[in-house]
Amino acid sequence: MNAISKSEDRRVAPAAAGQPVIVRAEGLTKQVSTPDHELVIVNGATFAIGAGDSVAIVGASGSGKSTLLGLLAGLDVPSSGRVWIDGEDLFALDEDGRARLRGRLVGFVFQSFQLLPALTALENVMLPLELAGLADAAARASLVLDQVGLADRRGHYPRQLSGGEQQRVAVARAFATEPKLLFADEPTGNLDSATGAQVIELLFRMNRDHGTTLVLVTHDEALAARCDRRIAISAGVVAA
């Protein structure tokens, strides 16, 4: 394993001075064992993201950007290092604690939409609301679906929707709980450019309207350029 120096370890732009920090990573490392050697996927990443920012995590294929995103969201457990979301130490919590924290603070948009095929568009959007135990889930979900322009598709199942529509449902689902923080993993990766642009518009609009911090993984330079900041990752090492 390549040792990295302390100075390399902290080559990340900090959140702007005076701005509250919503995500903080410190020495975040993920490594897996292969028969030959230890493979380091994310190597001691340390940075902070300010509330309301839009941040692009960019890097080549296999650079570890999706793994980093997963670690930031608590979807995966690091080999070492810590992450704070809204001041809470993510990995001091157990799996259930992390899930509750996500339910309260975090929304997620995946590259392949990841809608539950058994549920209608409305039910998919209702899912995080219901999991959080909110009583008026159906009404709120309808409202968000309206906002993404899918009011007339409420009763449709994912298989009855186009890719762009599915991703809009996913965006609606991510924003339904009005999270402080939205993670998006290659949100346009499976969409043609026109549809992708629509979804991106939607994401930024929701980010603006709800004041949500947006952290997205992309290798689309144009998309990265629209963000307030970029975090570049190369061979597991995070650079500003």
Add this chain to the structure above:
Amino acid sequence: MNNFPIAMRMLRRNAHSGEARVLFAALLVAVASVTTVGFFADRVKGALDRQANELLGGDLVVIADHPVPAAFVERARAGGLAVASTTTFPSMVSGADGTSLSEIKAVSGTFPLRGRLRVAAMPAGPDREVEGSPAPGTVWVGGPLVSRIGAAVGQTIRVGNAPLTVAAIITREPDSVLDYFGLAPRLLMNDADLAATGLVQVGSRVTHRLLVAGDVQTVERFDADMRARLGRGERIEGVRDARSEVRVSLERAQRFLGLASLLSVILASVAVALAARRFSMRQTDGAAMMRCLGAAQADIFAINAWQFLALAAAGCAAGTLAGYGAQAVLSHWLSGFFNVALPAPGWRPAVQGAVIGLVLVLGFTIPPLLRLRNVPTLRALRSDVAVAEPSSLAAYALGLGSLAALIVWQAGDVKLGGLAVGGFALALGVAALAGYGLIRALSRLRAGATGPWRYGLANLRRRTGSSLVQVMALGVGIMAMLLLMVVRSDLILKWQESMPADMPNRFALNIQNDQLPAVKAYFAGLGLSTPDLYPMVRGRLVAIGDRPVSPADFEDQRARRLVEREFNLSWAADLRPDNQIVGGAWWKPGEADPQFSVEEGIAKTLSIRVGDTLAWDVGGTRVSARVTSLRKVEWDSFKANFFVIANPGVLEAYPASWITSFHLPSGREEVINRLVERFPNVSVIDLTAIMGQVKRISDQVSRAVEFVFLFAIAAGVVVLFAAITTTQDERVFEGAVMRTLGASRRQMMLTQLSEFLAIGLLSGVVAAAGAVGLAIVLSERVLGVPYEFDWVVPVAGLLAGGVGVAIAGLLGTRRAVNSPPLAAIRAVT
């Protein structure tokens, strides 16, 4: 290209996958179910074969309902054969503690010619093998007589008019393998004492046997010579046909248990098909890649087929071992039926198990394998290229056809087999329809449900096909168990309760003409109502119309036996209330014209119609009369009834004995003791004891069937796991998405639980409805008692289904709940 090593290398990796485990488990359960029955039946048959001449007590037996003609004895002795004779009949015996019916066997000093008796000094005491039989003046008795009448060794008991001393307790008789069915305990005496008992009289039901033994050729010559000279009521049984009735009932039982065991095979086939399909799906990309690398279609097929065959071999071997173990349990439960030790089973059932395994593997894994053959090479580049799917019904035709053939083979004849195939198909079809309707209905409730429950129900609906297969397989398994429960506890009890309190519980038979007034007076003197006494004349059917009757004329075994033996004929002026005319008309008072009325069942068996003239041989005289009516008889009235009744004036001139049935209130058993003391030739049969015996037998048989149906439930569980396996990826994915969206472990478990609880409850509903439906048919059509709904049945069904499936489902989906979300999403997408 040598595919075998590649296949084995791939199998090492695939063996840990869920579908390989399911395939293995399905084969294990199916093969175990069939081999359990096979091994058990093989052991019983082995016992019958090995001890055939012991069972006979000799190498050949001449059996007659009259003393065996001296010519047979002379011919046997002239040929140098050893001979022995036995005379068997039921009679009452009395001792210091009471009286009891006993199966008396009076034997010559040379009995038995083959095999040995075993005796002990007290019941359940240490026993030893003895040569020969009781000395004159002594008897050997079956254990139950010791407690019933006080017939301990050294005590004197009365057999008819003769006082005889008990010299030993019989623990094993060579010529009775199934003494379980004997109505009464055995008493063995020397035939020198027979005359002194005064028990063998006109009309007594006595069987005479002449046993011969010697070298094979001499016995065969004797057989050939004497078979040609058999008279009426005489027959020869050799080792070959020894205990043919036992064999026939055993084969019937084996057939039934075998068919019951096929239920698990059918259910297992569903699991095999599901697992094989999932296996094939997972191999799709690999197959496309191999084709890119130069593998021919045949190679792809062979590599995967080798893997299935290896798994099948392992499953069959494990199933056979499990079957071998399970048959020991079955033998133990049914040990009451046999008084001989069962030999070890042979290898045939293992072959049968292997055939079942092969049918399942070939019939239900080939279609998905063929699908792999057709994977387009382009798939290696683009994962969205579809693979041509064979039409499922046509693809599985081979498997379904083999299953049908298996059922027909197990049933032993095409008609029964066809019925069984139809029955299984109907049961599964109805279960499928009911399951489909219920799934649709339940998924409508989802709008009203909240949170995890809604998602569980949504999944139930989305996976309708998979849910349906699970509901059907588990429902049928549980239904089989519930039905047995209903029949065993409920229906039989209700049937017994439906009988009137004063229903006869004793038969007294063998009452002689001159004892009639005294017997009537005896009952009257005790304050009991005078029982109705019916005359009985023994006669053999010799002709129907102009056609002489011979056993060979009939295909039906029962018809043959009926014609071979003597009937009990009776006469009556009036039609009894428990008889009903269903054809022709009962005679009018004073009609002198000789007539017969025949019971409808026997008329059908022997093809007798109203208008036929029946001729009987009664004590050497021919008695003929026209059949003028057919009767339906309520046999379960437990009154003495007769197949053939004549009008007054036809049979009175012939030697007759009388029979009666009466109700003896409990606690008045001394009535029987005194009756038998006064009239030693009269035999009293205790019907409550027989009913108890019937209940014990039916209990044991239903336990055996229940045991076999346990495999069906196990197969249902394997189907459940197969379905879980096929949907594992989906579940893991959904779990990960829900986790990402903030679902707690509890919420995720509730989602899984709601789906499985629903599947379990639906199986329970299907099972309970099916069991209640069948119970209604059984109850009202077969037993003739109105069915009373019992809440225990649906509650047991719902509990078994709901709780069982929920637990199994949660166990099966642990991975979906426990996988870290990112890894799970990556693994699936």
